[in-house]
Structure formats: structure tokens, C-alpha cells
Amino acid sequence: MIRNFTFFVPVKLVFGEGKLEAAGEEAKAYGKKALVVTTGDFFIKTGLVDRLKAILKKSGVEAFHYWDVSPNPLNTEIDAAAAFAKKNGCELCIGLGGGSAIDTAKAAAIVLGHGRPIWDFCTGATAAPITAKTLPIIAITTTAGTGSEGTQWSVITNKAVKEKPGIGSDHTFAKVAIVDPELMVSMPPRTTASTGFDALAHSIEAYTSTLSTPITDLYCEQAIRLIGKYLRRAVKDGADKEARNGMAYANTLAGFSIAVGIVTVCHGLAHSVGGIANTTHGECLAAMTPQTMRFSMRGNPDKFKNIGMFLRDEPANLGQDRLEDSVREVERLIADAGLANGLGKQGVKESDIEAIADGVIRYMGGSIAIDPMNPGKKDLVEILKKSM
Numbered sequence: 062m063i064r065n066f067t068f069f070v071p072v073k074l075v076f077g078e079g080k081l082e083a084a085g086e087e088a089k090a091y092g093k094k095a096l097v098v099t100t101g102d103f104f105i106k107t108g109l110v111d112r113l114k115a116i117l118k119k120s121g122v123e124a125f126h127y128w129d130v131s132p133n134p135l136n137t138e139i140d141a142a143a144a145f146a147k148k149n150g151c152e153l154c155i156g157l158g159g160g161s162a163i164d165t166a167k168a169a170a171i172v173l174g175h176g177r178p179i180w181d182f183c184t185g186a187t188a189a190p191i192t193a194k195t196l197p198i199i200a201i202t203t204t205a206g207t208g209s210e211g212t213q214w215s216v217i218t219n220k221a222v223k224e225k226p227g228i229g230s231d232h233t234f235a236k237v238a239i240v241d242p243e244l245m246v247s248m249p250p251r252t253t254a255s256t257g258f259d260a261l262a263h264s265i266e267a268y269t270s271t272l273s274t275p276i277t278d279l280y281c282e283q284a285i286r287l288i289g290k291y292l293r294r295a296v297k298d299g300a301d302k303e304a305r306n307g308m309a310y311a312n313t314l315a316g317f318s319i320a321v322g323i324v325t326v327c328h329g330l331a332h333s334v335g336g337i338a339n340t341t342h343g344e345c346l347a348a349m350t351p352q353t354m355r356f357s358m359r360g361n362p363d364k365f366k367n368i369g370m371f372l373r374d375e376p377a378n379l380g381q382d383r384l385e386d387s388v389r390e391v392e393r394l395i396a397d398a399g400l401a402n403g404l405g406k407q408g409v410k411e412s413d414i415e416a417i418a419d420g421v422i423r424y425m426g427g428s429i430a431i432d433p434m435n436p437g438k439k440d441l442v443e444i445l446k447k448s449m
């Protein structure tokens with residue numbers, strides 16, 4: 062019997078090669094002046110920013126480009142981006158890039174709509190509510206990983222307090238997500254690998270979360286199958302269009318899934334690690350996913366045993382005990398994608414472990430509450446030690 066659930070993902074998805082061209086027609090419904098956010102000047106050098114500006118201009122939308130944003134966007138950078146947009150009278154926010162650019166666009170839209178600094182919305186139980194005042198957001202993704210174009214989530218780093226919370230509400234979904242696999246062709250192998258692994262972690266966590274639904278289960282299963290089939294190919298040959306297309310679609314499905322099923326212990330840990338060490342999100346997840354799977358699988362064996370079979374694109378439910386097989390299949394993919402680096406190699410110190418575990422409990426408590434094993438501090442410390 063299907064149990065009760067709610068599914069809410071109000072994103073207009075525009076998917077396919079060449080679909081960047083639709084940006085102007087989509088944007089003009091929301092205003093005549095748009096903030097365009099990228100992280101750094103890479104897309105100035107490649108000409109992508111100019112191309113987007115020209116597309117927007119054709120539809121009567123003027124673009125104001127802001128690019129002084131780090132790969133893990135800081136609250137101070139977000140406030141500065143919003144101030145720049147306010148000065149120029151922007152009515153909508155467009156993120157062009159990976160999760161960091163899209164998250165910055167979302168966060169700037171929150172700041173602009175409410176007239177308050179972003180950290181006011183990041184302080185857990187005392188945070189200001191994120192309302193319908195949030196400006197319209199358009200997400201144009203250039204990576205196949207973070208899923209940010211399909212979610213309400215924006216991840217913000219605050220160096221002063223060493224925290225990296227994810228925030229969002231029903232009002233922070235992108236009005237339009239443009240997923241154009243052509244934009245992903247130039248992504249270097251390492252970024253392809255780490256963002257692709259992020260998409261796999263989203264699929265595994267949303268699939269096994271206590272908030273999973275029959276719809277997100279379908280999405281996650283398909284996403285895991287596609288990642289199993291295409292991630293190695295996309296890392297090996299960035300020009301492999303079929304692989305790029307498959308990864309782009311898998312990432313979109315995984316993104317929609319974490320909008321509803323959310324993420325569990327591994328992402329909770331990765332956020333806390335990211336607040337303390339400047340890790341790459343996908344690489345950090347790759348270091349911890351096998352150990353979090355081994356910990357959480359006892360809470361939902363029926364689902365965890367399917368993951369290895371999905372990755373090999375085999376039929377599910379073979380009726381055998383395939384739990385450890387699922388972990389080993391994930392480990393094989395991590396090795397083949399060149400992501401087999403423990404947390405220690407990523408700058409995390411043994412002496413950080415207590416603080417990382419405390420951080421998960423303090424500001425990522427939701428992620429452990431919906432994990433099938435609902436870990437406590439001792440469990441978190443244990444997972445971190447095994448992931449070093």
C-alpha cells in the first residue's frame with residue numbers, strides 16, 4: 062500500500078542541447094533587469110557570459126554580471142552580490158554555473174526580497190522565515206552534480222562561525238531550470254567526477270531517507286542506473302555527448318529527489334566538514350559515503366541492497382543479501398572516477414572530528430533525523446574516523 066506523502070517541486074524544467082537559447086524568453090516573464098551570478102571569471106574567459114547576455118538582450122532583458130563569489134559561497138559575498146543587484150535595480154536573479162553560482166543567485170534573491178543579510182536566514186530555530194518576497198530565480202546549470210537547479214536549497218558558508226548550513230523554503234525553487242548538456246562538455250574530468258558523485262550521493266540519500274516517496278524512489282532508481290552507466294564515460298571523455306546527456310538528466314532527477322526526500326547523514330557530515338576544511342563537496346562525500354552506507358543500511362536494508370544492482374543496471378529485488386555488495390559497487394565507482402581520497406588527504410585533521418560531529422548536531426540536525434539509523438554523536442565520530 063502507498064503511504065501518505067507530499068510531493069512539491071514547482072520548477073519549470075527546460076532540458077536539452079542548445080536550450081541555453083531559451084533563457085531570454087524565460088527570463089523576460091520575470092523582469093527587465095537580471096542579476097547574473099557566476100563563481101569567478103571562468104565563464105567570462107570562455108565567452109559564456111557574453112553569450113547569455115546576448116540571448117537575454119534579444120528578449121529585452123539587461124544582464125548585470127557579478128562574479129566575485131567563491132566556490133563555496135560566503136555569506137559576505139552573497140550580501141555583496143545582492144547589494145550590487147539592488148544598486149542596478151535587478152528584478153530577478155540568474156545563477157549560471159554549478160551549485161555555488163545557483164545557490165548564490167537563490168541567496169541573493171532572498172536578501173533582495175527581504176532586505177536583510179543572508180545570515181539572518183541561516184541561524185536554525187531563530188532564523189528569519191524565507192517568504193514569497195524572495196525574487197524570482199532562474200538556474201542555468203553547467204555541471205551535472207549539485208542538483209541545485211531542481212531544489213529549494215542554498216548552501217552558505219560563514220567563516221566567522223565555521224558553519225555551512227543549507228537553507229531554503231517553498232519560495233526558493235527556481236522558476237525555471239535550464240539544463241543544457243552542451244554547457245557541460247568543457248567541464249574538466251575532476252569536476253565531472255566530483256559533481257557526478259554528488260548526484261549519486263543525492264540519489265542514495267533521498268532514496269533511503271525516511272522522507273522518501275514513491276515518486277522520488279522512481280527518480281532515484283533511474284538516476285543511480287544512469288550514473289552507473291555514464292559517470293565513468295563522462296570522466297574519461299568529456300566530449301561523449303551521450304554520457305553528458307545521461308549525467309545531466311540523472312542530476313536533474315537527483316535534484317528533484319532531494320527537494321522532497323532531502324539528504325541524510327553523509328550530507329549532514331559533508332556540510333559540517335565543509336564549514337571547517339575547504340573541501341570539494343563531491344570529493345568529501347566520496348570519502349564518507351561507503352562508511353555512512355555501512356552505518357545506515359541496517360535501518361533500511363530493503364533499499365540499500367538495491368543500490369549495487371541499480372549501479373550495474375540489473376533488475377532489482379533478486380532476493381539476496383546484497384548490502385555489502387552495494388557498498389562495494391559504490392567504492393568501485395569512486396576508485397574508477399579517481400575520487401578515492403580519505404578526509405585526511407582533503408585537509409581534515411583528527412583533531413577536527415569532535416567539532417565536525419558537534420556541527421552536524423547543531424545545524425544539520427534535520428539530515429540525521431531523517432537518516433534510517435538516526436545517528437548520535439558517537440556514531441558520527443565513528444563514521445568520520447573510518448573515513449579519514
Ligand SMILES: [Fe+2]
Nearest residue numbers: 207259263342
Ligand atoms: Fe550535495
